[in-house]
Amino acid sequence: MKKPDLDVLIIGAGPIGIACALECKKRNLNYLVLEKGALTNSLFNYPLNMTFFSTSDKLEIDDIPFISNNPKPTRNEALEYYRRVTTSKALNINLYEKVEALKKTEHGFNIQSNKDNYKVRKVIIATGFYDIPNLLNIPGEDLPKVFHYYKEAHPFTLQNVVVVGASNSSVDAALEIYRKGGNVTMVIRGKSIGERVKYWVKPDILNRIKEGSIKAYFNSEIKEITPTEVTIKTPNGVQTLDNDYVIALTGYHPNFELLDTAGIEFSKDEKRIPSYNSETMETNVKGLYLAGVICGGMETHKWFIENSRIHAKMIVDDIETKPL
Structure with a gap:
């Protein structure tokens, strides 16, 4: 059987997906990010004049400074920041490529998108929740x-x-x-x-x-x-x-269908919290990790950029302790 082509495939190029890509690059892992829309697609779809609740330093990833002209940064400033991080660090990101199937295999995972097929060892799902309205x-x-x-x-x-x-x-x-x-x-x-x-x-x-x-x-x-x-x-x-x-504007929820088909288990109540190890972010499916807001299930207010950017290091630390 053919061995996987990639060490890590990251699904979602929002701020947390970008943070995961930065961490993989620092550790010399062979990685790729797939994003079904534009870079930081959820932020792009925010209202034009939106102002963040967090200060800019709380939105920084990988200790790269985020300089804002305002006490609270705007949508456009955030788009510029994450765009500059992505381009200056030459991250491997395929935009407008949607993951359609994710299947566990003997050596890792098979990922099918609308453009290609990938054999990967580890998968990080960082798709957020903003794409599917309640x-x-x-x-x-x-x-x-x-x-x-x-x-x-x-x-x-x-x-x-x-x-x-x-x-x-x-x-x-x-x-x-x-x-x-x-x-x-x-x-x-x-x-x-x-x-x-x-x-x-x-x-x-x-x-x-x-x-x-x-x-x-x-x-x-x-x-x-x-x-x-x-x-x-x-x-x-x-x-x-x-x-x-x-x-x-009644809220949004994660792509539960993708998590379901991947074999991830959920809490039995209406919160639908996915199963994962809070120290490593690995789910009940070996080699499959969650990062960012998607960890909260229907409780989408529990996780945001400020408190989930640490997931990237937690995940890649764990990946490095296990054989690729």
């Missing part, structure tokens, strides 16, 4: 007026817009659209704005709701979307609103 599962959600991602406010000027959710992304979208001339209504399942909303933004959204500039329905949920209206179930009964667009 759906509302209601009538009308498939209408073209419904979005699960938000990029910028301009298209929603002079439009009746419903923003679903109370997280950072929902609050940012509601405020930006309001300030660009949109008529914004928030529909929030809980009783208040989310606890993890950025501290410098939370007073802004609370004041806009209090003064009536942004309408908010708490303890409420959308029941149906039509081309011209939305129907909302509220504590005061069912409300029907004129509506042009719905932005449903």
